[in-house]
Amino acid sequence: MTRPRTLGELRASGHAHKTVKQEIRDNLVARMRAGLTTAERWPGIVGFDETVLPHVERALLAGHDVVLLGARGQGKTRLIRTIVGLLDEWTPVVAGSETNEHPYEPITPASRRRAAELGDALPVEWLHRSERYGEKLATPDTSVGDLIGDVDPVKVAEGRALGDPETVHYGLVPRTNRGVFAVNELPDLAERIQVSLLNVLEERDIQVRGYQLRLPLDLLVVASANPEDYTNRGRIITPLKDRFGAEVRTHYPLRLDDEVALLEQEAQLEAVVPRHLLEVVARFTRAVRESPSVDSRSGVSARFAVAGAETVAASALRRAAIAGEDRPVARVADLAGMPETLQGKVEFEVDDEGREREVLDHLLRRATAETFRRRLGASDLSGLIARFDEGLVVESGELVPSSTLLEQLGPLPGLAHLLERLGMDDAAEEPALAASAVEFAMEGLFLNRRIAKDAVPGRTVYGAA
Numbered sequence: 464m465t466r467p468r469t470l471g472e473l474r475a476s477g478h479a480h481k482t483v484k485q486e487i488r489d490n491l492v493a494r495m496r497a498g499l500t501t502a503e504r505w506p507g508i509v510g511f512d513e514t515v516l517p518h519v520e521r522a523l524l525a526g527h528d529v530v531l532l533g534a535r536g537q538g539k540t541r542l543i544r545t546i547v548g549l550l551d552e553w554t555p556v557v558a559g560s561e562t563n564e565h566p567y568e569p570i571t572p573a574s575r576r577r578a579a580e581l582g583d584a585l586p587v588e589w590l591h592r593s594e595r596y597g598e599k600l601a602t603p604d605t606s607v608g609d610l611i612g613d614v615d616p617v618k619v620a621e622g623r624a625l626g627d628p629e630t631v632h633y634g635l636v637p638r639t640n641r642g643v644f645a646v647n648e649l650p651d652l653a654e655r656i657q658v659s660l661l662n663v664l665e666e667r668d669i670q671v672r673g674y675q676l677r678l679p680l681d682l683l684v685v686a687s688a689n690p691e692d693y694t695n696r697g698r699i700i701t702p703l704k705d706r707f708g709a710e711v712r713t714h715y716p717l718r719l720d721d722e723v724a725l726l727e728q729e730a731q732l733e734a735v736v737p738r739h740l741l742e743v744v745a746r747f748t749r750a751v752r753e754s755p756s757v758d759s760r761s762g763v764s765a766r767f768a769v770a771g772a773e774t775v776a777a778s779a780l781r782r783a784a785i786a787g788e789d790r791p792v793a794r795v796a797d798l799a800g801m802p803e804t805l806q807g808k809v810e811f812e813v814d815d816e817g818r819e820r821e822v823l824d825h826l827l828r829r830a831t832a833e834t835f836r837r838r839l840g841a842s843d844l845s846g847l848i849a850r851f852d853e854g855l856v857v858e859s860g861e862l863v864p865s866s867t868l869l870e871q872l873g874p875l876p877g878l879a880h881l882l883e884r885l886g887m888d889d890a891a892e893e894p895a896l897a898a899s900a901v902e903f904a905m906e907g908l909f910l911n912r913r914i915a916k917d918a919v920p921g922r923t924v925y926g927a928a
Contacts, residue, residue, distance in 0.1 A: 466553070466555075466587075466589050467555070467587055468586065468587055469583060469584055469585060469586060469587055470566045470567075470578070470581075470582070470583050470584070470585040470587060471582075471583030471584065472587070473555055473566055473567075473587055474583070478555065480565050480567045480568065481551075482681050483550070483641055483642065483643070483681050483682055483683050484523075484526040484683055486549070486550050486551050486554075487523050487546070487549040487550065487683065488523065488524055488526065490549045490550070490551070491504070491520060491523055491524065491549050492524070500512075501513075501516050501517075504516075504520075505542075505545055506545070506548070507541065507545060507728065508538065508541065508542055508545060509538075509716065509721055509724050509725045509728060510538075510714075510715075510716035510717060510718065510721035510722075510724075510725065511538070511542070511713070514714065514717070515542070515711060515712070515713050515714070518709070518711045519542070519546075519709075519711055521709070522708065522709035522711065523546070523549070523683075525708060525709070526708070527707070527708025527709040528664055528683060528684040528685065528686075528706070528707050528708050528709070529683075529684075529685045529686070529707065529708070529709045529710075529711060530649070530685075530686045530687070530688060530699070530704070530707045530709070530710045530711070531543065531685070531686070531687045531688070531711050531712075531713055532687075532688055532689070532690050532710060532711070532712050532713065533687075533689070533690070533712060533713030533714060534689060534690075534715070534761070534762030534764075535689070535761070535762050535764045536715075536762065536763070536764020536765045536766050536767070537713040537714060537715055537762075537764075537765065538713065538765065539647075539687040539713055540598075540645070540647060540687060542713070543598075543643075543645045543685045543687065544596065544598075544645075546643055546683070546685065547592055547593065547595065547596045547642075547643050548592070550592040550595055550642070550643070551592065552591065552592055553589045553590065553591060553592070554589065554590050554592070554595070554641065555587045555588070555589055555590075556587070556588050556589070556590050556641070557569055557574045557577070557578075557585065557586075557587070557588075558585075558586035558587060558588040559586075559588075560574055561633050561637075561638060562633060562637045562638060562640040562678070562680075563590060563595065563638075563639075563640050563641045563642065564640065564641075565641065565681075566578075566585055566587050570640075570678050570679055570680075571678065572676075590641075594642075595639070595641060595642030595643065596639070596642055596643050596644075596645070597635050597636070597638060597639030597642060597643070597644045597645070598644075598645045598646075598647065599635050599644075599645070599646050599647070600647045600648060601646055601647060601648045601649055601650075601651040601652035602651060602652075603651065603652075603653055605652055605653070605656055606656065607634075607656060607659045608632075608634060609634055609635060610634045610635055610636050610656065610659055610660070611633075611634045611636055611637070611659050611663075611669050611670075611671060612631050612632055612633040612634040612637060612669065612671045613631070613632055613634070613671065631671050631676065636660075636663055636669065636680070636682070637669055637678055637680060639682055640678075640680050640681060640682055641681050641682065642682055642683075643682065643683045643685060644682050644683070644684050644685070645684075645685050645686065645687070646660075646684070646685075646686040646687070647686075647687050648687060648688060648689070649686040649687065649688045649699055649703075650688050650689065650698050650699055654698075654700050657699065657700050657703050658700070658702075658703075660684075660703060660706075661702055661703060661706060663680060663682075663684065664684055664703070664706035664707065665706050667679055667680050667681070668680060684707075686699075686707070690712075715749075715752060715762075715763075715765065716765075719742070719745055719746065719749070722745035722748065722749060722768065723738070723741050723742055723745045725765055725768070725769075726741050726744060726745060726768055726769060726772045727741065729765070729769045730769045730772040730773050730776070731773060732772060732773060732776040733773075733776050733777060733780045733791070734776040734777070734779035734780045734783070734791035734792060734793055735776075735779070735790065735791065735792045735793065735895075735896070736772060736775055736776050736779070736793040737792070737793065737885065737887060737896065737899050737900070737903075738885075738886060739834060739838050739885050739886075739900075739903055740775060740793050740794075740795070740797075740798070740899070740903070741772060742834045742837075742838070743798060743827075743830050743831050743834045744768055744771045744772045744775065744798075744801070744830075745768060746829075746830035746833055746834055747768075747771065747801070747826055747827050747830035748763060748765075748767055748768035748771065749830075750826040750829055750830050751763050751767070751809060751823070751826055754822065754826060755812070756811055756812055756814075756815040756818070756822045757809055757810065757811055757812065757822075758810040758811065758812055761810040763808070763809060764808065766808070767805055767808045767809070770804065770805060770808065771801045771804070771805055774800055774801050774804045774805070775793045775797045775798060775800070775801065776791075776793055776797075778793070778796075778797035778800050778861055779791040779792055779793040779794070779797050781861075782797075782861055782862055782863075782864070785862055786862060786863075786864040787864075788864055788865060788866075788895060790893070790895050791895075792865065792893075792895035792896055792898070792899050793899065794859070794865070794868075794898060794899045794902045794903070795831070795859075795899075795902045795903050795905075795906040796859055796860055796861045796863070796902065796923060797861060798827060798831065799861065800861070801823075801827065802820055802823035802824050802827060803820070805823070806819050806820060806823060809823075828910060831906060831907070831910060832907065832910040832911065834907075835903070835904075835906070835907025835910065835911070836907075836911075838884060838885055838903075839881070839884055839885070839903075839904060839907055842880065842881065842884050843877060843880065844877065844881070844904060844908065844913075845877075846875065846876030846877040847875065847876075847877065847881075847901075847904060847905070847908070848908065848913055848914065850872070850875070851914045851925070851926060851927045851928075852927055854927065855871075855872070855926070855927075856871075856924060856925070856926045857871045857872060857905065857924070857925045857926075858871065858922065858923070858924050858925075859902055859905075859922075859923045859924075859925065860921050860922040860923050861921055862921065865894050865895040865897075865898035865899070866894050866898075868898045868901070868902065869894055869897060869898050869901070872901060875901065878897065878900075878901070881900055881901070881904055882896075882897065882900050885900050885903070887899075887900055905925045909925065912928065913928060914926065914927060914928050915927060915928045
């Protein structure tokens, strides 16, 4: 579709100017009236449907700037970036404008001068919503100039008077005018710098040094922060907190299925990781969060679980490459590498320093046992147990091929039932998937003291209890 390219064409098209918050409100209401579910309105956001998202939607419908409070790795930044999808797909701006000014309402001295000189011939460009987002990670060295603006020495050197407003170089906030501006970890911003945002949130304008300059900005400001009792790094000053219209608390996934869904969405897996193993990783993550040995104030990020799942997949890929397997499929043996890889992502209590690996290994065994009880606790595994009672010995390990594992087992009564219980009905024709299922069953039987296991680094032997 041909879009208007001048102010005159834009007026003739009947285009109506809306503020950013009006755009977001209208588009959100339209999605609701169209019958879209919460998940459809917020693609990619998992586990917040009944808790966080209703509060966020009320804040946006009210036209409020928002602070998201939550521990690390709870998806705050992902949620903020998703808000951009509620903007109109395309919006007109004054061509060449540094601050994305609407052609109907130019706000900088340069654009106002051009509008007065050119009238309806003022050139118009179209900006996609993906370009209407600005983000700043708050750090102690962030300056007012970074956020708001400062004198541009290059423009002064070009011969302009020092008092000329057009010598100003605009910061991130005015450059995100008519968009969504996010400040991540707001408490880390020095308090004197936080003061520079007061006018942005209340009077919706900026002031640059001693210039007689007032730019009425149009933007939605969203910030993220850890709750104050989670961090000693800083705080949000009271006047700034008061100017945010809404404060919304985030959380880690409340349901196990949400934790698994998050893994399936976020993890970049280079091998097949059956769902029962993803459930082990999810349970392991939740157990670490709840452990008294772990500092609950620091939290355990969703990135912990994602890295764990990716490590399991990488272990399977390594075995497939070394052993010459066609299709890498993860097994219980691949879980063993997680604690070593993930240990540095967890803050332990002082009393448990030096026991980190021991704690994680215990929690992983517990997560595996709980998953076994949920998945196979009611299954008839007597055929497998009987084989061990008859003297069967099975050697496994991170480098033992799936075909070798199955050869040691031979024909196994009840294999089809086992695969069905694990949701792997089609796995009977795929040795790697069948081996994954059987090894999970053997590990679960060992953890429930039905068979024995002898484990040394890189090698595991299952036998009769």
